[in-house]
Amino acid sequence: EIVLTQSPATLSLSPGERATLSCRASQSVSSYLVWYQQKPGQAPRLLIYDASNRATGIPARFSGSGSGTDFTLTISSLEPEDFAVYYCQQRSNWPVTFGGGTKVEIK
Amino acid sequence: EVQLAESGGGLVQPGGSLRLSCAASGFTFRSYWMSWVRQAPGKGLEWVANIKKDGNEKYYVDSVKGRFTVSRDNAKNSLYLQMSSLRAEDTAVYYCARDIGVAGGGTFDYWGQGILVTVSS
Numbered sequence: 210e211i212v213l214t215q216s217p218a219t220l221s222l223s224p225g226e227r228a229t230l231s232c233r234a235s236q237s238v239s240s241y242l243v244w245y246q247q248k249p250g251q252a253p254r255l256l257i258y259d260a261s262n263r264a265t266g267i268p269a270r271f272s273g274s275g276s277g278t279d280f281t282l283t284i285s286s287l288e289p290e291d292f293a294v295y296y297c298q299q300r301s302n303w304p305v306t307f308g309g310g311t312k313v314e315i316k
Numbered sequence: 317e318v319q320l321a322e323s324g325g326g327l328v329q330p331g332g333s334l335r336l337s338c339a340a341s342g343f344t345f346r347s348y349w350m351s352w353v354r355q356a357p358g359k360g361l362e363w364v365a366n367i368k369k370d371g372n373e374k375y376y377v378d379s380v381k382g383r384f385t386v387s388r389d390n391a392k393n394s395l396y397l398q399m400s401s402l403r404a405e406d407t408a409v410y411y412c413a414r415d416i417g418v419a420g421g422g423t424f425d426y427w428g429q430g431i432l433v434t435v436s437s
Contacts, residue, residue, distance in 0.1 A: 243423050245361075252411055252427035253361065264425065296361055300422030304377045307361040 211235050211299050213308035221316040228284040230311045232297035237277045241301040244273055244282045247310075248293045256295075257282065287313070318342040318426045320412050325431035332402050332435070338395040338412030338428055346370075346390040349420030352397050354408035355430070364410070365397065366420060380406075402435045409433075 212235040222228055232242065240260040245253035255264040257273035260280060270285040284291055292315050297308040324336040336352070351366040365376045365386040374386050385398040395412050409432050413424035 241422075245424075252430055253424070254427075255416070255423070255425045258416065258423045298361070298422075303375060303422070305363045305422040307363070309360050 210304060211238060211302050211306050213297050213299055213306055215295075215297060215308035215311045217311060218309070219312045219314060221314050222287055223316045224287050224289055226287050228282075228287055228291070228313055230282040230284075230295055230313070232275075232280040232282070232308050234278045234280075234299055238299040238301035240276050241299055242273070242275065242280045243298040243300060244271075245296045245298065246291075246293050247296065253296065284313075318414070320414065320426055320428035322410060322412055322428045322431035325410065325433045327434045327436065328402055329437050330403060330435055333398070333400040334402065334433060336397040336399070336410055336412075336431060336433070338397075340393045340395065340412075340414075343414070343426075345388075345393040349415040349417070350388065350395045351413045351415060351422075351424060352386060352395075353411045353413050353424065353427075354406075355411070356405075356408045359408075362408075363422075366415065366422075367395070368420060399433070402433075404435050407433060407435045 214233045216231045242260045244257040247253045261273045272283045294310045294312045296310050319341045321339045352364040367374045367386045383401045387396045409430040411430045412428045414426040416423040416425040
């Protein structure tokens, strides 16, 4: 099973700032890395698939990069609605696995 | 509009059984692999099981093999999860999720609102 480690666990930022979230895999997942956003009491929302492809309706301020074992989700300028928990997920090997999440909170 | 709605959750004693349902609408259900993903209270996400479009292939995470069974009824646009021999560690919100890829590649583009299953005496 592939283990995904997300860092930092919590990111305290102000609206308008840039957020950089990291996800590291225990072995190469090629580009088969997905990012989700989850707000309290809500289901996860697909943001980025295959490392760098924005899902339908996702604003351009969200971008993903990386390949192999190291990946980054960047939010270029935080909007109030972006404060949430972000999860990465690999789909290179079954079972698909998720990282532990990064909480982006208002500073 | 794509919609997924889970039902059937609740409180069950350890060792008991429960059947979750997921009603799908707004898309051609029979054309998609479907999955169940769970989230223990205050914890992260864990994929549980998935099922092929025609129901002929099913896969499970090791921790539920032999205890959970995923199924679907394409005529009713419904997905199911039969859970038995339930343990405290199965306590979670269970989500049904649609796989974006036609081959069941493991990218989930639509999720239900989730249903809570609590295993406790």
